Amino acid sequence: MIINRLTIHEAHRLLKARQLSSVELTKAYLERIHQVEPKVRALVTVTDELALKQAQKADELIANGDTSPLTGIPVLIKDNMCTKGIRTTCSSRMLENFVPPYDATVIEKLNDCGAVILGKSNMDEFAMGSSTENSALFVTRNPWDLSRVPGGSSGGSAAAVATGETVYALGSDTGGSIRQPAGFCSVTGLKPTYGRVSRYGLVAFASSLDQIGPLTQDVTDCALVLKAIASHDSRDSTSAPEPTPDYTQSLTTELNGLRIGVPKEYFVEGMQAEVEKAIRAATNKLEESGARVEWEVSLPHTPYALAVYYIIAPSEASANLARYDGVKYGFSYQEAGSMWEAMEKTRQHGFGAEVKRRIMLGTYALSAGYYEAWYLKAQKVRTLIRQEFDQVFEKFDALVTPTSPTVPFKIGEKVDDPLQMYLSDVCTLPINIAGLPAISIPAGFADGLPIGMQIIGKPFAEETLLKVAYAYEQATEWHKRKPNI
Amino acid sequence: MKLSRDEVLHIALLARLGLTETEVDRLGEQLSNILENFEALQRVDTSGIPPTAQSIALQNVVSDDEVAPSLPQSQVLANAPQEEENFFRVRAVLE
Numbered sequence: 001m002i003i004n005r006l007t008i009h010e011a012h013r014l015l016k017a018r019q020l021s022s023v024e025l026t027k028a029y030l031e032r033i034h035q036v037e038p039k040v041r042a043l044v045t046v047t048d049e050l051a052l053k054q055a056q057k058a059d060e061l062i063a064n065g066d067t068s069p070l071t072g073i074p075v076l077i078k079d080n081m082c083t084k085g086i087r088t089t090c091s092s093r094m095l096e097n098f099v100p101p102y103d104a105t106v107i108e109k110l111n112d113c114g115a116v117i118l119g120k121s122n123m124d125e126f127a128m129g130s131s132t133e134n135s136a137l138f139v140t141r142n143p144w145d146l147s148r149v150p151g152g153s154s155g156g157s158a159a160a161v162a163t164g165e166t167v168y169a170l171g172s173d174t175g176g177s178i179r180q181p182a183g184f185c186s187v188t189g190l191k192p193t194y195g196r197v198s199r200y201g202l203v204a205f206a207s208s209l210d211q212i213g214p215l216t217q218d219v220t221d222c223a224l225v226l227k228a229i230a231s232h233d234s235r236d237s238t239s240a241p242e243p244t245p246d247y248t249q250s251l252t253t254e255l256n257g258l259r260i261g262v263p264k265e266y267f268v269e270g271m272q273a274e275v276e277k278a279i280r281a282a283t284n285k286l287e288e289s290g291a292r293v294e295w296e297v298s299l300p301h302t303p304y305a306l307a308v309y310y311i312i313a314p315s316e317a318s319a320n321l322a323r324y325d326g327v328k329y330g331f332s333y334q335e336a337g338s339m340w341e342a343m344e345k346t347r348q349h350g351f352g353a354e355v356k357r358r359i360m361l362g363t364y365a366l367s368a369g370y371y372e373a374w375y376l377k378a379q380k381v382r383t384l385i386r387q388e389f390d391q392v393f394e395k396f397d398a399l400v401t402p403t404s405p406t407v408p409f410k411i412g413e414k415v416d417d418p419l420q421m422y423l424s425d426v427c428t429l430p431i432n433i434a435g436l437p438a439i440s441i442p443a444g445f446a447d448g449l450p451i452g453m454q455i456i457g458k459p460f461a462e463e464t465l466l467k468v469a470y471a472y473e474q475a476t477e478w479h480k481r482k483p484n485i
Numbered sequence: 486m487k488l489s490r491d492e493v494l495h496i497a498l499l500a501r502l503g504l505t506e507t508e509v510d511r512l513g514e515q516l517s518n519i520l521e522n523f524e525a526l527q528r529v530d531t532s533g534i535p536p537t538a539q540s541i542a543l544q545n546v547v548s549d550d551e552v553a554p555s556l557p558q559s560q561v562l563a564n565a566p567q568e569e570e571n572f573f574r575v576r577a578v579l580e
Binding site: 097098099101102193194195208234237238240241301303304306307308310311318322325326327328329330331332334336338339340342343344345347348349351353356357359360361363364367373374376377378379380381382383384386418419433434435436459 | 488492493495496497499500501502503504505508512515516518519520522523525526527529531534535536537538539540541543546548556560561563564565566567573575576577578
């Protein structure tokens with residue numbers, strides 16, 4: 001038994017049967033972290049002592065027969081979710097020493113399950129980026145090829161699941177930040193419907209787009225984690241009152257009669273041929289499982305999604321990040337004379353290049369004289385994109401696309417060209433704009449580099465997504481392939 | 486769509502974002518390039534289309550007006566760059 005390759009459901013079975021203790025499990029993961037970290041650098045903070053304490057507590061719960069599927073199982077948290085007493089940096093100089101006085105709702109829920117928190121994972125600063133190169137702390141490497149990016153912004157979470165530094169991780173997704181790194185690292189990553197998981201305690205980037213979700217080694221684990229973290233929360237006024245089903249119930253290999261569409265606009269210019277080939281092969285598999293797949297489905301406003309996203313997300317970010325003024329918490333420039341100078345210098349030295357770029361872009365789009373032409377216009381096109389999805393979902397149960405147009409790119413390849421970087425999220429952005437749920441699952445390799453398949457569903461139809469994903473996973477072996485590190 | 490140097494400085498002022506000379510030049514160039522690429526948005530016919538602020542819209546979300554405990558002062562101030570007598574210390578606003 002290789003402990004560091006256990007899924008949640010496998011580890012749970014062993015813990016429950018008392019064949020393994022949570023302390024043993026946790027020690028194995030901490031050891032793996034120390035072994036792999038010099039090469040991959042996925043973690044900002046390792047919480048060794050706390051993890052072992054939580055593991056001991058979990059073992060007591062298990063001894064008393066008081067277990068949930070996540071009890072005693074190690075997890076890694078993206079460093080933009082508030083953890084009481086544990087530094088939460090957002091991989092930014094601005095919050096490098098910030099220790100939250102409270103837990104995010106998702107952390108409370110994991111703690112209630114008796115989860116074991118191994119630490120906090122690296123990310124693009126304030127979740128703005130597609131490669132984790134925008135971390136102000138250090139760059140995380142792709143475990144499949146250390147010269148390449150793990151994707152972003154939840155790059156640390158995805159890389160750590162792939163290397164077996166953790167059993168699973170939490171990430172956040174504003175424009176693809178769970179799915180794109182999941183695709184790049186060959187793990188499973190789910191962005192739930194907007195409102196499905198509470199955003200309370202998630203450091204805000206773009207409030208109408210942000211969602212928390214799981215990164216796991218397989219679809220069953222994804223269903224288990226979603227069940228544990230999803231709920232209505234009165235502390236997040238955008239949290240949905242929808243009931244949370246038992247997602248594992250929907251996992252079957254029979255897709256009989258399920259209607260799956262493949263929107264042609266997602267096969268963009270510049271898409272790597274192997275990626276398209278892998279998605280074609282994957283849809284064949286789905287047909288073998290009984291689904292009816294139709295190519296040539298059209299979502300004609302898709303080409304505008306990139307512009308809509310990069311107007312709306314920076315606009316919301318510019319408002320959300322106005323709170324970093326060096327007064328209540330975070331970095332504060334002390335040498336300045338006046339109040340305004342202190343504020344400007346605090347933000348100048350506390351934020352990195354991409355964060356500044358987005359604050360500027362958003363401030364511009366919201367400023368007098370440009371608001372209607374840019375922000376309001378983007379919001380109207382957002383309506384068109386949403387309506388288009390509604391119409392297509394009258395005929396289809398799910399849509400299938402590549403997660404990203406290419407396999408992971410080289411570190412440094414796109415850092416000087418913001419637009420090229422933005423384009424790597426072109427397949428994932430429209431889903432956040434429409435608030436839909438979507439999952440990325442491993443769907444093949446090109447020259448040893450991972451290819452991800454995205455499955456998109458109707459609002460609150462995570463069960464359908466998980467079902468399609470599970471059927472594909474059970475018919476293939478991609479998710480079992482692990483990087484040699 | 487070309488942003489002038491004055492426009493860049495104006496936006497930076499609105500955002501209270503200090504920038505170096507190099508950053509002013511680089512951001513001017515990059516933002517101009519990004520906005521130029523987004524010009525296509527202006528050609529979409531949106532007449533009669535309402536804006537979407539939030540995709541899964543809920544309406545009138547209110548909470549009960551109940552007394553609940555809040556964080557103790559010591560914890561609220563724990564991350565403060567400067568504090569004085571249980572307050573956040575700020576620079577003079579009116580001089």
